[in-house]
Amino acid sequence: MPSVTTRRDGRVFIVELARPAQHNALSRGLQRELVAAWEEYENTDDAWVAVLTGQGGAFSVGHDVQELAHGQGEDASPLAERGLLPLELSKAVVAAVEGPCYGLGFELALACDLRIAGEGAMFGFPDQNLYVGYKVATVLLPRMTNLGVSLDLLFTGKVMDARRAEQVRLVSELVPAGQALARAVEAAKGMAQRFGSAEAFQKRRIWGLSGVPLPTAQGLVRSA
């Protein structure tokens, strides 16, 4: 059985994490399938916006600890080694988050461009026995929210509810529990319609300006 499924809805490319019995734990197999799904999306010319979600009421609990514990010391996360792919795509990706969104799963959601969350969504790094090192979250968290909130999540293992996550800008839109996917697809369709092409989002350009000194950024924009 595949652990990632893809389907189309007009211009929207929907990617679902499909290991609901494991709360969509990101096994190495799943990660490889996910990389393939992103490559398919990137190469599908008439797909302009993607939506990433998890099946079965959880976005993802992160690493597959079973696999890590019984593995032979293979790479913990091929996805993380590739900078978490959604961020590197030229086209937009919207995360639709319900339930637990933890660890590597949280990093995956952070690497999307927008996060739409149902009210029951929960964010954080709550596994205080898993010392994998969240090298992508340390780059992305302080850009989405602020330094104090980032330190709180990484140091305390605290689980943040969706309402607070929206308040501190980790969630772009909060919807009633169970509505995240429907709303994300609707938002993605709206984006596709408004922009009229995949390129018009200028995703790489916007991300590329993050962390650039302001005078340099202004120069880059002027010369573009």
Add this chain to the structure above:
Amino acid sequence: MVVETAPAPVLLRRREGAILIATMNRPERMNALGGGLGEALNEMWLDFKDDPELRVAILTGAGERAFSAGADLRANDARARQMGAQSAQEFLDADRARGVRPSFNGNNFGLWKPVIAAINGWCLAGGCEMSMGCDLRIMEEQAQLGLPEVKRGMGAKQTTHKLYFLTTLPMGLDIDWTGDPITAQQAFDLGLVNEVVPKGQSVRRAMEIAEQICRFPNSYLQYQKLRLFQSIGVPVDYALALEQRAQPHQSGEYRAGLEASLRSRLPGT
């Protein structure tokens, strides 16, 4: 010459296991940084850094009124008059020339151990700057926080950049330019403080959080904090490339942690 006497220590240090609780103890002066308090704090942060048994520090103020009101303006004023300084800036420049460095920020000392501010009352000017130099801020509901320097013709120079990293650019400017204090609830809504607690509860709650932090190995906490700070203000692609090249976190606790992780159950699963 004004001689300040300090019958009680201006800084109280208490240890609870791996946790250091530091209490600024000049309640009659709203725990302002005079009477040797700044120097005592500097010394304490260095001791904390070098003490292998201490893992997390909590910084708070004595009494019910204040966390800290910052620089002791009365003491500074007396000294400025004695020096013949014409302006606050001249006074600060003279301090800088003498090599006096206020203890605003644990990070000044390359400190990678977590520090929690338990904000138990007024948290103003240099006091506010100190709280912003901490990693986490727990604030009591009646407390207020602000940078009133602008109202005295001064700037909160150590802090403008921290406000930007701890809130947003427009909110940083708002706080810095108006000099008006904000309530605990407003600070929480901005994400500037991590939790709001009832009056008198900030240290107790900070202790709970410190204990929770201590469940992570030291090396892991330091690794994460270093990675976080090194990525700030760096272009995102470059920061990610640096992260890919960084050594993965390696610690002796990793394997045993995995076994424990298998037995634990995460919230909502």
